Amino acid sequence: MRLTPLAQGLPASVPFVGPEAQERARGAAFAARLGANESVFGPSPQAVAAMADAARDAWMYGDPEAHDLRAALATHHGIPVANVVPGEGIDGLLGYLVRLLVGPGDAVVTSAGAYPTFNYHVAGYGGTLHTVPFKGDHEDPEALLARAAKVDAKLIYLSNPDNPMGSWHGADVIRDMIARVPEGCVLCLDEAYADLAPPGTVPPLDVSDPRVIRMRTFSKAHGLAGLRVGYALGHADLIQAFDKVRNHFGLGRVAQAGALAALADADWLAEVQARVAQSRDAIAAIAAQHGLTPLPSATNFVTVECGRDGDFARRVLAALIDAGIFVRMPGVAPLDRCIRIGCGTAADMDALREALPRALDRARS
Amino acid sequence: MRLTPLAQGLPASVPFVGPEAQERARGAAFAARLGANESVFGPSPQAVAAMADAARDAWMYGDPEAHDLRAALATHHGIPVANVVPGEGIDGLLGYLVRLLVGPGDAVVTSAGAYPTFNYHVAGYGGTLHTVPFKGDHEDPEALLARAAKVDAKLIYLSNPDNPMGSWHGADVIRDMIARVPEGCVLCLDEAYADLAPPGTVPPLDVSDPRVIRMRTFSKAHGLAGLRVGYALGHADLIQAFDKVRNHFGLGRVAQAGALAALADADWLAEVQARVAQSRDAIAAIAAQHGLTPLPSATNFVTVECGRDGDFARRVLAALIDAGIFVRMPGVAPLDRCIRIGCGTAADMDALREALPRALDRARS
The missing domain is CATH 3.90.1150.10 (Aspartate Aminotransferase, domain 1)
Structure with missing residues (x-):
């Protein structure tokens, strides 16, 4: 070989x-x-029931467009369907995002000690990872932006709320950061814990902005880590680009059914x-x-x-x-x-x- | 972007x-x-029950090593654990295999009209796809081997039994083909339909042979297309290389449980x-x-x-x-x-x- x-x-x-x-x-x-x-x-008892139902139908591939789930997510967030793509957990979506944007030698910026699986994907596609330190147990937007500008980064990773420190920035800080992302760079804003953050943490969605893509998941507050469903919210051009590389049948029927029921159970x-x-x-x-x-x-x-x-x-x-x-x-x-x-x-x-x-x-x- | x-x-x-x-x-x-x-x-009623059980536990990530499923597959096929890797359906495994072996401009050989998702992955990693025609509604091992030698292919794709024609070659033909795979080339033998073929279709496993990797799935005879579980059988070096690129938590808890139960229900x-x-x-x-x-x-x-x-x-x-x-x-x-x-x-x-x-x-x- x-x-x-x-x-x-x-x-x-x-x-x-x-x-x-x-x-x-x-x-x-x-x-x-x-x-x-x-x-x-x-997970939600309704999600458990939906998965059990879907298990009987598991002989059918999941809808490769995940139409119903995508529509429900769009409605939930008050955005067009063209601005959301579900995938095999944030892990899977991070892989697709890195693959789309990062080729050998391309610069990527993250915080030292932030999510290892993101770094794994950057290495896996040959990107060059630059790290900046946390500042007072928070990821440091200023340092991330400055480094991204300096190394002409194609991608910045920031989680808010943050893993592994559990800290967070207010929505204003994040909104200001998005506004200052350098030309030609995309901020990957991992909001896996958004559902667990205090009010005022998550900035309003603006899917017309090509500088940011936001990651959400059913693995945390929704209790479905073992089902592998996440989704990305962003500009329609970037969201559509996922169709170039994603595993089209990757989100199975059981996963789609479980996520749909979980989303409905407020x-x-x-x-x-x-x-x-x-x-x-x-x-x-x-x-x-x-x-x-x-x-x-x-x-x-x-x-x-x-x-x-x-x-x-x-x-x-x-x-x-x-x-x-x-x-x-x-x-x-x-x-x-x-x-x-x-x-x-x-x-x-x-x-x-x-x-x-x-x-x-x-x-x- | x-x-x-x-x-x-x-x-x-x-x-x-x-x-x-x-x-x-x-x-x-x-x-x-x-x-x-x-x-x-x-799917097997036992698999349905196992999935329903696992749905309650879906808050836990699946074991990233899929230890139990991998061990059961190894036992089932009478091979060491080091020679089997499960993944997110054959589609997902084909993506990993192509990513490991095929870079921009690398040659890959398949049959014109064979599995489009394989071709999608080859294009997705920049490979150059060469096709040979079917011969009498069968994929043509001789033509595939000859073209592979000529273009210095890194990968050949053959399905046996074949999709979309439903035809098949006997085990002897495949064994002979494997023996003649050119140096430095790997035959991806897609055996998704192996469980439905007549006796004498599937050659014995020889996982010491680095020239072939065999793909199996729970999507066909096992009736679990909507769960996304397949596996690859091959030389330990190639199987281990999947750890370089695979989505480690990609096989969720529900999927592992369903596949394990299906495998047990002969x-x-x-x-x-x-x-x-x-x-x-x-x-x-x-x-x-x-x-x-x-x-x-x-x-x-x-x-x-x-x-x-x-x-x-x-x-x-x-x-x-x-x-x-x-x-x-x-x-x-x-x-x-x-x-x-x-x-x-x-x-x-x-x-x-x-x-x-x-x-x-x-x-x-």
Whole structure:
């Protein structure tokens, strides 16, 4: 076999090791699954029912145009259908976006410590990734813009609310950033956690603006990470370009049905929002009780400062994992002084409450 | 926005128009859905139950290693786990394979009229597609090999059994072809219909051979087209290379659960095989009754010669579609003298039996 030069240079490694692999390695299931920013509160019961119904019809390919889902999303956001494209999760859509815009040597700008899967796609298509540091645990729009202008970037990545810190910028900051994206550059605004952010975080949609494409997902507040459905909102020209490269039958019938039902169930979303808020408070209280500093969060996780350096936080993380609590942490200093704890059920919080002091003892010794 | 030069040159068109789009255009649902080589007999009831169960757990990402499914597939085929990789349908896996091997200007060989989605991927990564004609309604291994040697192809595509003609080569022919694949070239052997072929069609697996990668799917005999699960079998080096580019969380929890249950239900597969054989006979009888010539089939469809040229067959197809029978046909002469009719239920066959003579009358007038 003769791999392309580009493929030959890529590592056969993965951005994430799944909790299942960790469970196999430790020979036991986790007591609490709080590491992947999943929604432990589950999907809408209506979405569960819709998926079960669609399972019987799973012999049929999904509509390659995802017409009904696309129309519902357009209505939901008050925009034309031409400005929305659903796909196989934000991960899949990021891959298509990078493929459309980034060729070998093209410059891309992101924050050091931001979403690894975006970086994976940039590397995968031969792009050159430039990073700027977080500033006070926030992604730094000024630095991103300045670097993008300097390196003539084709793409900037920013998540708001942010993963892995849980921080956020107000809509005005983001709106100002969009207005200043350099000519010929596109801002990929990852709004995976938009449904969990306080009012005033998400700027109004303006799909006439070619400088920004916004990513949304059913994986977070809608509790459908295991179904793989996200969507992009943007200028019609860029949205239409996805048809050049997307896997046309990639969004199956079960996935479309589940997402459609989830979108319609506003009550469940409100319920999840309430439970997330409650669990954020619980995590913050548990952390504070043991002398740690919970950072403010606009997401379904709370990033917690462990009070020392990255090595210490890694020891805390390892001890929590050994105790059956699946959590993750930022990969880059100085963010790696923190661990990231996902919102959970009351039972999850009990498990965390019991495990954290012991993990801290072990990490300190 | 600045698309890459490659993306700029790609059409924003799709290889297939889905039946749902046709239904929207005609303002009515099809009475029989026989055009996409789906399995109208549905998935295994055990797979349906497994998907419904997994729907409740859909808040969790699927295991990015698909460990259990991969292990089950390896056991099923009696090969090591390192030689199998599941993915988002054969469509998704073809995309990854092309991306790994084919860069701008690289030569790829297929048959004129073979699978359009493969060609879509080759174009999408800038490859140069070379085609050889079918020979007697069969793909032509000799011509494919000769052209591959001549153009220094990195990849050859062959489906066995074949879509869209339903024909097949015996295992000996394929084994001989594999042995003669030119140095540095890989044969992509699409065996989507392997479960529906007569004994002696599928050569034994030899995953030590780097010259061939074999594609299988849950979309056909297993009746799970709407779930998007396929897998590739091949040399460990090539299989491992998929980790360089694949969407690691692309195979969701529901999809993995459904495929795992389907694989375990050998009784349902046998049942589908029997119903397919029965329906092939029914289609052949209906065609023959009206003076058409059904071609022998090793798939879940029967390709039927309409007895004149492509224009005539296209008129027959249009009339069937107007009558509520969703069918498709080959896109290239001389294969386009035929239409392709999928196996169906007794009700589907009744609908076909009623519609076909009228469609022929209309096409002739």
